[in-house]
Amino acid sequence: MRIVEIREMAVPLEGSVANAVVDFTRHTVSLVAVITDVTRDGVPVYGVAFNSIGRFAQSGLLRDRMIPRVLDAPPDELLDPDTGILDPERVLRAALADEKPGGHGDRASAAAAIELACWDLLGKLAGEPAYVTIARTDGRTPTRRPAPVYAAGGYYRPGDDIAQLREEISGYLESGYRAVKIKVGGLSLDDDLRRVDEVVSTVGSGGAVAVDANGRFGRELALTYAKALEPYRLRWFEEPVDPLDYGATAELTATYDGAIATGENLFSRQEVANLLQFGGIRPNREILQMDAGLSYGLTEYRGMLDVMESAGIGRAHAVPHGGHLINLHIVAGLGLGGCEAYPGVFQPFGGYSTDCAIEDGTVTPAEHPGFGLEAKVELSGLISRLVG
Template sequence: MRILEIREKAVPIKSSISNAYIDFTKMTASIVAIVTDVVKNGKRVIGYGFNSNGRYAPSGILRERFIPRLLEAKPDDYLNEEGTNLDPHKIWDILMTGEKPGGHGERSVAVGTLDMAVWDAVSKIEEKPLYQLLAERYRGEKPDDKVFVYAAGGYYQPGKGYKELQDEMKGYLDLGYSVVKMKIGNSLEEDLRRIEAVLEVVPSGQSLAVDANGRFDMETAISYAKALEPYNLFWYEEAGDPLDYEIQAELAKHYKNPMATGENLFSMQDARNLIRYGGMRPDRDYLQFDCALSYGLVEYMRILDMLKEHGWSPRRCIPHGGHQMSLNIAAGLGLGGNESYPGVFEPFGGFADHIPVENGYVGLPDVPGIGFETKAPLIKLLHSLAE
């Protein structure tokens, strides 16, 4: 078998929403299709991928560096030993040929996008859902049959007051979510009023997480920590710059409740530095590394191995991104859950159309691959690229 073609296109995921750092009015994402010569059930196997929200489409480096490298490789260099399927680990090595370590930038996003398409193709060729393939290959047991998911929302938006924020959060609970998340970071006084408004409509502080998107300096992060602690929230997320491990470590001395960070760390090495120097606590804190932004699942498995060496359970990992790739990883490799964006960043966010969220958990479809075919608006977009 061999790869016949790889296609890429940048598409908009623009929205009027904003967090404490950026707005999303000009946000884009890359979609890719890896076309193989394999035919299953009368259809050519095509693997699809895309990058998560929050990072722009890496079209330039995909087309100039990474896609040509893979297309120029010989099939023996990227196939498994039997020659019957793609080998994601070999492909990762091909993609990173000639790349110096460090300074990840958009490179990690480009590789993560292609890596997603590779795994989609691999599991389609095996005629198994990706979560089943991962559980069999790397976990040696059955995958989880459902995954905890929380609803990420509560963005700043023109004309959005307390009532609209409350209605949004009640809507997530009505959809079956048990935990919701909102943005903070504009001002402590305003954010406390917004938090208290949400706490009027959710069961308790344990049903609410807050996210500062790396906005705070040390003094502000600690001020928020002291004000937030009495609410007993689900977590306090990304208080300071993601690479400022000192802020995160100091914050742990001032905030006893769970914290979360990691969505903007894009390599095993950066993740390891967070664990070494960031003061994260394996008994209560959460790690949010997103494979679609951080060199893909191949690199994510290196992160999981590193975490195990440092005494962390994979159940403390709840990836950022709200997409089906992370959902498959969570079920297949036994993570603690997955983010969700109900009605936001469509058509990329969300899961299978026919499987509802129930009591904070969602099931996975029994279809080969990542399951994009079970999400109608998304597969329509992906098919426009490749078929």
């Protein structure tokens, strides 16, 4: 088999929401299709994926550098020699030809879109859901079981008030979610605490509520928020400081009794190793949120898990950023600690297809071949335009 074409489309996110740092109104996502010369019922078999939500489309990097490298590579060098089928790791290697180590940034999410599309393709070739393919290649027995899930919301919106926030969170609970996450850092401490009070009251327990500052705080303000939040006994306090400020993270983990969540903005196994060495991460406490869609795809993400496990941190503490179908299959396939979901934001990519059952705080993937992105109504038309 061979790749005959790789296509990319920049898709705008819908809605008008913001966290403490970013207004998502103008954000876009790269939707990528890897099209092969294999046909089923006269139609070429393709794989489709996207780089992670909450950054920007990577059209230039993909079209100018990475896609030409993959298409110019000798076709046999992209195949698993044992199966004769496309190998995502070899495709990734071709996409990154002549790139220097380090300086990951946007390059990591651009490459991820291509690499993850190859996993969708493998599932379709085998006629099985991607979580089955992922589990088998990870040496695990594929099992369709519910995964813990939480609803990520509580963004800052124009004209937002406490009543709207209560209504939003209540809607998540009615839909089957039992844990939620909201934003902090975009208002004063007193106003943010009023929002936290309301959500904890609505959900019924601080242990089912996480807060996310998106790296907004410096050391002093992070410590101030940590002290104010500690009595709530929250599920976790996410990215209080710059994700590469390991010293400040270590200071927080030394003084804040609750869990710190971080890792979303680490894009390589070396960065994860640095966090674990210098960031004061407590093996049975913190939550690590690295995201394959931001970090070169599943190949590098597996390397990150190896670093975690070598440091004595189990997969139950891996809860990837990015509430969408791709990460649902990764969580299910690799046996991770849980999934994020974007049930109310970031369409057409956020959330799952309607046949992924949300029940009592868990989600079960559907059985479509690959990631099942075509089953998500909001995405199906865009995918048809891209591959048609």
